[in-house]
Amino acid sequence: MAEQAPESPEPDSDAEALYALIAAGGFWRIAPDWVPRQYAEPTRELTDRVRHGLRRLIT
Known part of the structure; x- marks a missing residue:
């Protein structure tokens, strides 16, 4: 079965923002x-806090 091309993302979603950025x-x-x-x-x-x-993390 052939894969379908992805559709454009739903409005007002993170995917839409990523699509717009790309x-x-x-x-x-x-x-x-x-x-x-x-x-x-x-x-x-x-810098001291970091x-x-x-x-x-290493101990």
């Missing part, structure tokens, strides 16, 4: 140019 040029983990690429610099407190969390 149609706009997004591919896998490569975001299109309109996605912001500027982020706040991490604070010392945040470091402690990672240490908890």
Whole structure:
């Protein structure tokens, strides 16, 4: 039995948002140019929390 091509996603769904992202040029983990690429610099407190969390995972 031949597989059918996927239909367009239902409105107002996560699948629709993903479909729109791919149609706009997004591919896998490569975001299109309109996605912001500027982020706040991490604070010392945040990096300490991440470091402690990672240490908890390996012990």
